[in-house]
Amino acid sequence: MIVCMRERVVAACDGASKGNPGPAGWAWVVSDDERTPARWEAGPLGRATNNVAELTALERLLTAIEPDVPLEIRMDSQYAMKAVTAWLPGWKRNGWKTSAGKPVANQDLVVRIDELLDGRSVQFRYVPAHQVDGDPLNDFADRAASQAASAQEEAGSALGSPEPPASPDTPKAAAPRKKAPRRAGGGTSSRTGGGASSRTIKAKFPGRCLCGRSYAAGESIAKNAQGWGHPECRTAEA
Numbered sequence: 001m002i003v004c005m006r007e008r009v010v011a012a013c014d015g016a017s018k019g020n021p022g023p024a025g026w027a028w029v030v031s032d033d034e035r036t037p038a039r040w041e042a043g044p045l046g047r048a049t050n051n052v053a054e055l056t057a058l059e060r061l062l063t064a065i066e067p068d069v070p071l072e073i074r075m076d077s078q079y080a081m082k083a084v085t086a087w088l089p090g091w092k093r094n095g096w097k098t099s100a101g102k103p104v105a106n107q108d109l110v111v112r113i114d115e116l117l118d119g120r121s122v123q124f125r126y127v128p129a130h131q132v133d134g135d136p137l138n139d140f141a142d143r144a145a146s147q148a149a150s151a152q153e154e155a156g157s158a159l160g161s162p163e164p165p166a167s168p169d170t171p172k173a174a175a176p177r178k179k180a181p182r183r184a185g186g187g188t189s190s191r192t193g194g195g196a197s198s199r200t201i202k203a204k205f206p207g208r209c210l211c212g213r214s215y216a217a218g219e220s221i222a223k224n225a226q227g228w229g230h231p232e233c234r235t236a237e238a
Contacts, residue, residue, distance in 0.1 A: 010034045012074040012127075012137035013061040015045075015053025016145040024048035025148025027141045027164075028061035035136045041156035042144040042164070054080035055109040057145060062116035070121040074138050076129035084113050085124055130167065143167050199223065200231050209233050 013028040027042035041064065045053055054077040065071060075081050083106075091097070091104045092114075098104060127135040129142060143164035148155060155161035200222045207221075208214045209229030215221055222231040 008070045008072060009065060010072045010074070010137065011061055011065070012135065012141040013054075013057035014076060014129075014138065014141035014145045015050060015055070015057045015080075016142070016149040017048060017050040017053050018149050021047055021049045023149050023152060024050070024053040025145045025150075025152070026053050026057035026060055027144035027148060028057055028064065029137050029141045029144065030065070031137050037137065037140050037157075037163075039157045040140065040144060041154075041158070042148040043154045044148050044152040046152070051077075051079050052106055052109065053145065053149070055083065055106055055113065057141070058084070059109055059113050059116065062113065062122075067116075067120045070123075072123045072125060074125045074127045074135055076127055076138055076142065078126065081124050081126055083110055084117065088114055139167070140164070203228070 009030055011028060011030045013026070015024065015026045017024040024045040024047065025042060026045060027040065029037045029040040032038040041060065043060070045056060048056075054075075058073070058075070058080055061073065062071075088110060090099070091110070096104045096107055096111075104110060127138045129138065140163075143166065144155065146167060147164040155164070200220045203215055203217050203219050203221045206214060206217050207228065209221075213230065215230060220231060221228045
C-alpha cells in the first residue's frame with residue numbers, strides 16, 4: 001500500500017493480451033513528477049482478453065492506492081475508461097444489462113472497480129498508445145504489461161525488477177539528418193572524382209556509356225561529364 005499523503009498522485013495503468021484472447025498481463029505505475037516512475041507493479045493473468053487485462057490493471061491500481069489520495073489516472077484503453085465512467089451508471093440502472101438487454105461483459109471486474117471508486121477523487125485522462133512523444137507513464141505501464149503477458153511472471157519496483165524493455169509497437173524517433181561536409185570554398189560537397197556526381201541510380205532503360213560500352217536496364221549508373229554511364233567511368237569534366 002502507498003501511504004504517503006499528497007495532494008494528487010499521477011498514475012497510469014495498462015493491460016496486454018498476446019492473441020486476444022491469449023497470454024495476458026496487467027501493470028500500473030505511479031509517478032512523483034508526472035513523468036518518472038516512482039513505483040510500479042505488473043502481473044500475469046494466464047489466458048485472457050485485452051479488455052479483462054485493461055480492467056484488471058485499473059482494479060489493481062485502485063487497490064494499491066489509499067482511497068483518500070486524489071488520483072489522476074492515464075489510460076490508453078477507451079473501453080476500460082468508458083466502462084467505468086460513461087457506461088457504468090446505465091448498466092446499474094438496467095440491472096447490469098446493456099442497452100441491448102445482454103449481460104454486461106466482465107461484470108465482476110466492473111462491479112469491483114465501481115466499489116473502489118466510490119467516495120474517492122479520481123480524474124481519468126485518455127492518452128494515445130505507442131506514440132514517439134507519447135505519455136511516458138502510459139508507455140511504461142504498456143511495456144510492463146506486455147512483458148508480464150509474455151513472461152507470465154510478476155514484476156515491480158518492490159521486487160527490484162529492471163525497467164521493462166521498449167515496446168516494438170512504438171515507432172522510433174527519426175534520427176537527425178547529418179549535414180554534408182563543407183568544402184574549403186564554402187557550400188556543401190555533393191560531388192566526387194574531380195567534378196562528377198557521386199549519386200548512382202538504377203537505369204530504367206538500356207543505354208551506352210561515354211566509354212563506348214553499353215549498360216542494361218536495372219544496372220547501376222552515375223552521371224558522367226556527357227550523360228549517364230558506368231560509375232567507374234566518371235570524368236573530371238562537368
